[in-house]
Amino acid sequence: MRDGDAHGAEEPASEQQSSDGVTIPEPQDRAKAIPEAAVARLAVYLRVLSGFAEQEVHTVSSEELAVAAGVNSAKLRKDLSYIGSYGTRGVGYEVAVLIGQIERTLGLTQQHSVAVIGIGNLGHALANYGGFPSRGFPVAALFDLDPDLMGVPVGGIPVDHVDDIPRVCAERDVTIGAIATPAKGAQDVCDRLVQAGVRCVLNFAPVVLQVPEEVEVRKVDLAVEMQILSFHVARRSQETSESTASGAEADGAAQSKTRDVNAGVNPVDGMVVRP
Amino acid sequence: MRDGDAHGAEEPASEQQSSDGVTIPEPQDRAKAIPEAAVARLAVYLRVLSGFAEQEVHTVSSEELAVAAGVNSAKLRKDLSYIGSYGTRGVGYEVAVLIGQIERTLGLTQQHSVAVIGIGNLGHALANYGGFPSRGFPVAALFDLDPDLMGVPVGGIPVDHVDDIPRVCAERDVTIGAIATPAKGAQDVCDRLVQAGVRCVLNFAPVVLQVPEEVEVRKVDLAVEMQILSFHVARRSQETSESTASGAEADGAAQSKTRDVNAGVNPVDGMVVRP
DNA sequence: CACTGTGAAAGATTTCACAGCA
């Protein structure tokens, strides 16, 4: 679920409509027409497709791609239909074409420089995360409060003071800020980022950030994820009642050791690099 | 969001219905009746409420709580209505009561031991994350492949080898596994966790895990979050067209330095502890 | 009177199922 996004107000929406009142997917508002939920999945498809490309797989059917991405094929086809018709009936999709189109749709053709604020464990992990640069998100700036960290290079980039956020972000053309500070400092850091013209924030701090409506915030909250899992544990143990025949045994196909399809996925994406 | 969840099949749903065919919210399936989306938000309300409790605020209205949590008050009231009627009309909610009821609903009255697999930067961050133990998720076991790490304590817990997952998880009664390994190892680690009886997985590796249907997986994927942000940047810069009067200036109330409401939220939740 | 709790409407997302094309 979703998942977790945190922006209150909606933009005034200057709906582009054809004169007869029916919204048609013209180039201009094609982007606007894609459901939020589908966008999130497109990013997943992109990763899976990269895996296929690496294994020299050139064509996939909606069914294959759907299984690899963990969704059903109808949903996948509908999602892809939002970005256009790039499949071949009776055959499937060309991996390279689909990658290109999804990248275009997600705006990945241009680079987005990232600033990481809060260089603790998580900040280190983010600064070193191989998946970012390789996917068009170079980490361009690091910030912290700790005087001992100033100038210390982490993942090749020297740490600056949070007071320099406006200057440094402007200089290095930062478009995304990743807030990995403790809760207390998060809103303050966020305000500085907004001042500096950053319009996209990825918030790891356990706080609901207050931002002007033109700023997009996405929140990653570990405690919340845990609690959602906890809810499901609780719900299950509560279902001690009937162990329905069909429910008892696993789906056979589902459990299998290290499935081929994802086995070699994008090695550059290794999550963790030790300091 | 939202967020992002990743479980394919649904359970066969042995719907409890009253004999006349209308589903009534009996204690048994009360949990089942709560929409997935509402569960995620309940966890957020819980955090905000903890903040209020700490500031010695004993009563909140739906409006206050909604603002602090970044949702609208109608949604908040509906969400709370799923867990029961604990408000007082004309007054609001008692903070302590609400905290208790949400905790009960989310199954937080019992502890859930967590195992972290993959002790790199992210693993360190997770092992040291103060928000877990304080919220009923003690980190009880750490695993890695690296021989140099075996027995080394991280956040007070010695690292074990991934081969010992079944034994150690059973011994320490682990219910949640947090996979912070590189992509390659993730499915293998996941399989071992499932073998060990773990039914809840928080997956940070950029892979779609294949699991039996009784296992719940939640995925946190940084690259995907970035790409969603990228999409919104792209959409906006595409909207170079009309700069609608209302859209140009910020919402006044929204932007304000370090809002009171969240200023002192749960200090124990500090995201990052330096090694 | 102020605020909760909730049916019912509106909107968004998912699923179905099949027409249509290579």
Added chain:
DNA sequence: TGCTGTGAAATCTTTCACAGTG
């Protein structure tokens, strides 16, 4: 024939708006 692309139905989620209550 096999698979895509997509209207239409089903389902889930949000919002509205107001009756009901301490």
